[in-house]
Amino acid sequence: MRQAMRQDWDAIVVGSGLGGLACAAYLCAAGQRTLVLESHSVAGGNSQVFRRTVRGSEYEFDVGIHYIGECGPDGLITRILNGIGLAERIVFRPLDPDGFSTLVFPDLRFRVPVGWDRYRARLLETFPDEAEPLGRVVDLMREIGEQGRRLQNQDVGMGELFASAPNVAQWGLQPITELFAAHGLSQRAQAVLLGEQGDYAVRPSKTPAVLAAGLTDHYMRGAFYPEGGGQVMAARLIEAIRAYGGEVRVRAGVERIVVEGGRVRGVVLAKGGERIDAPVVVSNADLKRTVLELVGAEHFKPASVERVRSFRMSLPLFASYLDLDVDLAALGVPNTNYWIWGSYDLEAVYAELESGKMSSTPLAYVTAASLKDPSNPRLAPRGHTNLQIMTLVPREYAPWHVEQGPHEAKSNRYHLDVEYRRTKRELVERLIGIAEGVIPGLGKHVVWRESATPVTQERFTHSTGGTSYGIEFATDQMGPLRMGPATDVGGLYLAGASTPSGHGIGGVLRSGVIAASAVLEADLMGILRSGERIGDPGRLPPLVANWDPWRASR
Numbered sequence: 001m002r003q004a005m006r007q008d009w010d011a012i013v014v015g016s017g018l019g020g021l022a023c024a025a026y027l028c029a030a031g032q033r034t035l036v037l038e039s040h041s042v043a044g045g046n047s048q049v050f051r052r053t054v055r056g057s058e059y060e061f062d063v064g065i066h067y068i069g070e071c072g073p074d075g076l077i078t079r080i081l082n083g084i085g086l087a088e089r090i091v092f093r094p095l096d097p098d099g100f101s102t103l104v105f106p107d108l109r110f111r112v113p114v115g116w117d118r119y120r121a122r123l124l125e126t127f128p129d130e131a132e133p134l135g136r137v138v139d140l141m142r143e144i145g146e147q148g149r150r151l152q153n154q155d156v157g158m159g160e161l162f163a164s165a166p167n168v169a170q171w172g173l174q175p176i177t178e179l180f181a182a183h184g185l186s187q188r189a190q191a192v193l194l195g196e197q198g199d200y201a202v203r204p205s206k207t208p209a210v211l212a213a214g215l216t217d218h219y220m221r222g223a224f225y226p227e228g229g230g231q232v233m234a235a236r237l238i239e240a241i242r243a244y245g246g247e248v249r250v251r252a253g254v255e256r257i258v259v260e261g262g263r264v265r266g267v268v269l270a271k272g273g274e275r276i277d278a279p280v281v282v283s284n285a286d287l288k289r290t291v292l293e294l295v296g297a298e299h300f301k302p303a304s305v306e307r308v309r310s311f312r313m314s315l316p317l318f319a320s321y322l323d324l325d326v327d328l329a330a331l332g333v334p335n336t337n338y339w340i341w342g343s344y345d346l347e348a349v350y351a352e353l354e355s356g357k358m359s360s361t362p363l364a365y366v367t368a369a370s371l372k373d374p375s376n377p378r379l380a381p382r383g384h385t386n387l388q389i390m391t392l393v394p395r396e397y398a399p400w401h402v403e404q405g406p407h408e409a410k411s412n413r414y415h416l417d418v419e420y421r422r423t424k425r426e427l428v429e430r431l432i433g434i435a436e437g438v439i440p441g442l443g444k445h446v447v448w449r450e451s452a453t454p455v456t457q458e459r460f461t462h463s464t465g466g467t468s469y470g471i472e473f474a475t476d477q478m479g480p481l482r483m484g485p486a487t488d489v490g491g492l493y494l495a496g497a498s499t500p501s502g503h504g505i506g507g508v509l510r511s512g513v514i515a516a517s518a519v520l521e522a523d524l525m526g527i528l529r530s531g532e533r534i535g536d537p538g539r540l541p542p543l544v545a546n547w548d549p550w551r552a553s554r
Contacts, residue, residue: 008033009033009035009277009278010032011024011032011035011278011519012266012267012278012281013027013034013035013036013037013283014267014290015037015283015285016036016037016045016248016250017284017496017508018044018046018233018237018509018512019496019497019499019509019515020036020282020284020512021036021238021241022508022512022516023512023513023519024282025237025246025512025535026513026534026535027519027520028241028245028535029240029244029535030516032280032520033245034241034246034247035278036248036249037254037276038248039270040461041250042250043250043553045064045234046461046468047063047233047234048230048234048550048553049229049230049550052450057381058378059323059379059448060229060369060379060550061386062229062388063230064230064468065233066225066337066388067101067225067337067367067372068223068506069221070221070506071092071222076149076509077506077509079153079529080509080510080513083527083533083535084237084534084535085537085539085540086236086540089543090233090236092226093372094223094224095224095372096334096336097115098111099112100112100113100223100335100337101195101219101223101336102336102438105188105192105195105341105343105344108188110122110192111336112195112196112219114221116217116220120135123138130186133183133184134189136183137179140171140179140213141179141212141216141217142217144171144210144214145214145216145218145220146217147168147172148210148217149214152501152506172208172209172210173209173478173479174208174209174475175204175205175208175209176194176207176212177190177204178209187344188344190346191341191344191345193212194207194212194346196216198339198365198390200215200473201314201392201469201472202473203347203351204347206474206475207475208473208475225372226373227375227376228549229369229373229378229550231549231550234549234553235549236549238553239540243541244535250553251271252269253270254269254294255268255273257281257294258277259295259296259299259489259492262489263490263491264492265277265279266278266281280491280519281492282519283295283493284495285462286498287311287470287494287498287499288309288464289462289464299489301488304483312471313463313464313470313472314468314469314470314471315394315472316395318390318391318392318393318427318454319389319451320427320432320449320450321451322386322446322448322449323380323385323448324385324442324445325384326383326385328370328385329385337366338364338435340363340435340437341363342359342361353394354395357394358399358427362437363391364389364434365390365391366388366438366439367387367388367390368385369387369388370386370387385445389432389435390431395454395465400423400453400454400455401420401423402417402455405466406458407458407459412459414455424453428449432446453466454467468497468503470496470502473503479500480500483498484499484500484511485514485515486518494511495511496508496511501514
């Protein structure tokens with residue numbers, strides 16, 4: 001039986017983030033029996049949720065899915081889901097179209113609306129003295145964003161894009177600050193244009209214009225949240241994988257990717273040393289750990305190893321999870337994300353974080369799942385609110401009084417340290433105080449709290465430095481400067497946030513499709529663009545009432 005298992009798989013995917021699950025689903029739909037291996041007890045990577053029972057009531061909190069774009073009929077995410085028969089099985093609820101995000105600065109609030117025309121008009125109304133240059137910048141960002149979307153959907157090549165869109169060629173790969181400076185924009189206007197850039201966590205002077213414009217464009221056709229919670233997307237992908245002949249195993253961490261004769265031959269599991277053979281392995285795991293640990297630097301070209309070692313990781317996040325004994329919807333709080341910046345000088349905020357210090361200026365992202373999905377009874381008890389407050393933090397371990405991360409230390413006892421717990425407690429209190437600027441009296445309604453540091457993130461996802469975003473999507477680490485999907489090792493492919501597709505839900509889903517395309521030697525994105533499907537929806541299981549995506553992912 002053990003030998004038969006070793007010969008039974010056409011491909012193995014290491015890691016069950018959405019990139020890995022999308023890749024496996026497409027491989028299975030194309031007839032490749034694929035096994036997904038996940039070290040954690042719940043599949044989904046950063047898209048998963050976790051649950052807590054407090055005083056007899058159940059709570060469910062998102063780890064990484066807070067709001068997403070490209071969910072309309074022609075959106076990238078819809079195309080990818082449709083290709084394997086899942087588009088009709090996931091419902092996306094819109095956030096407030098007149099202000100899906102609210103940017104909060106010292107003396108200004110700006111509600112980001114859906115639609116480039118409305119967005120442009122609101123910006124010009126907010127900054128009338130800069131109307132002419134600001135209008136030109138927004139028009140350029142729109143062009144860059146829309147052309148970048150065409151490139152992402154692969155209905156235009158890079159050469160054709162640059163030939164037909166000279167502004168994209170001129171500005172797209174340059175730092176966004178150069179575009180702003182060329183048009184003489186004020187610091188205040190620049191900050192508002194970049195007010196949601198915590199979604200990618202790159203200092204402005206290193207942010208490619210195509211990234212800044214692409215993020216804005218991503219939401220201009222609507223900002224959404226999956227009905228039933230973040231776990232729904234992973235659970236539906238798992239359904240497809242199993243329906244199309246594959247499997248997903250949790251608590252099945254990989255210790256080593258086996259390479260023999262310059263090609264992958266399978267994997268060895270961490271527990272028990274079981275070897276499972278397959279001619280193809282796709283790693284959705286952390287890039288640095290994949291190359292330097294799971295495979296081994298000796299199997300890659302020296303230049304590739306040096307490049308991987310030199311990559312900077314994105315700044316990590318600190319997240320606080322709160323239960324409020326009040327229904328914010330009943331108080332009239334809008335279904336919006338709050339981005340709170342204590343300064344218009346975003347470059348200085350990043351300089352401080354990158355120096356290893358906590359931000360001395362107020363910096364917080366506030367979002368309420370209860371407002372985004374009031375139909376989900378698992379979020380919080382009736383009359384309560386499920387709220388998250390997040391902030392960017394330094395890359396170093398020192399602020400958490402930890403010398404090594406749990407991956408290197410091979411220990412999870414860091415959370416017992418008195419100073420670690422004190423630092424977490426103080427930061428949560430500070431974030432609650434910042435959030436009271438948009439939700440007055442918030443602190444007195446907090447009846448339960450929990451928090452997660454980058455050390456927590458590293459413990460559960462094994463990400464280098466505990467970042468959620470992979471390697472930093474900066475001007476010197478973007479596009480072809482990254483690795484993947486193919487590698488120096490035959491049969492080894494990469495998916496996930498550190499590949500050229502980048503991070504974010506759309507980015508990692510696309511990375512999975514691109515990796516599957518490389519394995520199959522097929523243009524899957526072209527097939528999806530035509531509206532065709534790879535999988536047969538008739539093979540998917542029937543929809544059932546009271547379906548639990550979290551349990552379906554275990």
